[in-house]
Amino acid sequence: MLKHIKVRPTKNEIGAIIDTELLNFNEIIIEEIKDALAKFGVLFFKNQKLDSESYIKFAKQFGDLAKYPMLKGLENFPEITVVEKKPNEHIMFGEGWHTDSTYTKNPPRFTMLYSIKTPKKGKGNTLFASQYKSYETLDNSIKKKIQNLKVVFSADGPISKTRQHLIKKGGTGIDPKSLKAIHNIVKENERNKKKSIYLSPGHAIRICDLDDIQSRSLMDLLINHQTKEEFIYSFEWEPNCLAIWSNYSMLHNPVNDFNAHRLMHRITIQ
Numbered sequence: 018m019l020k021h022i023k024v025r026p027t028k029n030e031i032g033a034i035i036d037t038e039l040l041n042f043n044e045i046i047i048e049e050i051k052d053a054l055a056k057f058g059v060l061f062f063k064n065q066k067l068d069s070e071s072y073i074k075f076a077k078q079f080g081d082l083a084k085y086p087m088l089k090g091l092e093n094f095p096e097i098t099v100v101e102k103k104p105n106e107h108i109m110f111g112e113g114w115h116t117d118s119t120y121t122k123n124p125p126r127f128t129m130l131y132s133i134k135t136p137k138k139g140k141g142n143t144l145f146a147s148q149y150k151s152y153e154t155l156d157n158s159i160k161k162k163i164q165n166l167k168v169v170f171s172a173d174g175p176i177s178k179t180r181q182h183l184i185k186k187g188g189t190g191i192d193p194k195s196l197k198a199i200h201n202i203v204k205e206n207e208r209n210k211k212k213s214i215y216l217s218p219g220h221a222i223r224i225c226d227l228d229d230i231q232s233r234s235l236m237d238l239l240i241n242h243q244t245k246e247e248f249i250y251s252f253e254w255e256p257n258c259l260a261i262w263s264n265y266s267m268l269h270n271p272v273n274d275f276n277a278h279r280l281m282h283r284i285t286i287q
């Protein structure tokens with residue numbers, strides 16, 4: 018029972034809007050936020066005034082902060098990655114369905130995104146696809162088949178083209194081809210034991226222990242299923258919103274449908 022925060026589930030209960038003032042968090046509020054996050058997979062907090070210091074302080078309540086391997090962070094705050102699209106730019110960082118940094122050995126469990134500048138309401142939304150729901154609705158035979166399967170993830174996967182322009186400006190020099198990792202397809206939430214599909218279409222290269230044709234056809238089947246309309250919630254940004262999601266239970270996809278300045282600060286958490 019959550020007593021200190023107000024939780025308003027979104028459409029289809031894919032995510033929830035939380036009414037609380039993040040600047041004044043305490044241990045009880047953090048525990049309730051963690052419970053809600055485990056239940057819904059993504060949470061949204063509106064009208065939050067967070068400077069970089071208070072943002073980092075809040076993020077640290079969820080675990081150790083990760084550094085994004087391929088881009089330099091914000092000056093004086095290296096844990097913050099600037100996610101920005103200017104009006105004259107066409108490519109948007111992270112466009113396409115994915116979950117963050119799956120090609121690392123210990124991929125971040127959570128991502129936070131704080132909006133500073135946003136296009137007009139309804140443009141530049143972020144889509145979230147619940148992988149709790151996609152797992153729940155799989156045929157039992159597929160659930161059985163994937164239970165112990167693993168996937169190879171690469172930073173040089175399909176989504177890599179959305180960061181090439183940023184690497185030219187502020188890259189760390191790490192070659193995306195050198196970043197690869199293998200993880201289980203099925204994840205289990207440590208708080209509530211709910212299972213989810215962990216397969217990032219932007220980074221997945223192949224399924225281990227299957228031949229090329231079997232691997233491709235199972236990946237296609239899963240990816241088509243993961244992003245069905247009924248599992249998706251589209252969040253409309255406005256300035257000063259914070260979204261937190263579990264990378265183990267959500268896919269996300271920012272919609273590149275605007276010509277305006279969109280500026281976000283991202284933190285990922287191990």
Ligand SMILES: [Fe+2]
Nearest residue numbers: 111116117269
């Ligand atoms: Fe992302």
